[in-house]
Amino acid sequence: MKPKKALAILAKGRPLVGVRIDGTLDFTTWGVEIKISKPITIRNCVLDSLKALFCYFHSPVVLRNTKILGDASFYAGYFFEGLHINQCEFLGELDLQCGGHNKNENRVxxxxxxxxxxxNFFDCWYEGPFVVRGCSSTAVCHLIANRHCQPN
Incomplete structure (x- = not known):
């Protein structure tokens, strides 16, 4: 599936399930510093790469059983209603720097x-619960060095 079609599905609040995205799933095509009010759910998918710079997610973001072959960037991504990444594989870099900002009991x-x-967890600010459980890494991660995102 082409990224443009995948983004059209997500823009309607519908989940992406069981598809292969050829190219970068680029949320910045919706605009920069935009409020995304629809839930973003990606399950059982394979993505070439993902880009969501300066996106303000006002509904939950869920990635489950998904493989991202290249880089994934949520640079300055705000997850006010939480972010759940479960049973995924990131083969490239994952950039979460300058993000977080989950509110109340909404978990990352x-x-x-x-x-x-x-x-990359540089300058992350998780205001609600932040949980890391059962993950593995073959590369460098500076999570513990960031005092604002200590796992529960």
Whole structure:
């Protein structure tokens, strides 16, 4: 599936399930510093890469059992209603720097996920619960060095 078609599905609040995205799934085509109010759910998919710079997610973001072959960037991504990454594989880098900002009891959860590239948590600010459980990494990650995103 082409990224443009995948984004059209997500823009309607519908999940992406069981598809292969050829190219970068680029949320910045919706605009920069935009409010995304529809839930973003990606399950059982394979993505070439993902780009969501300066996106303000006002509904939950869920990635489950999904493989990202290249880099994934949520640079300055705000997850007000939480972010759940479960049973995924990131073969490239994952950039979460300057992001977080989950509110109240809305969790950011990284669970049972494999990271093969650098995972960037620089200047993350998780205001609600932040959980890392059962993950593995073959590359560098500076999660523990960031005092604002200590796992529960």
């Amino acid at each position: 959860i990284l669970q049972s996920t494999r990271f093969d590239g650098f995972v």
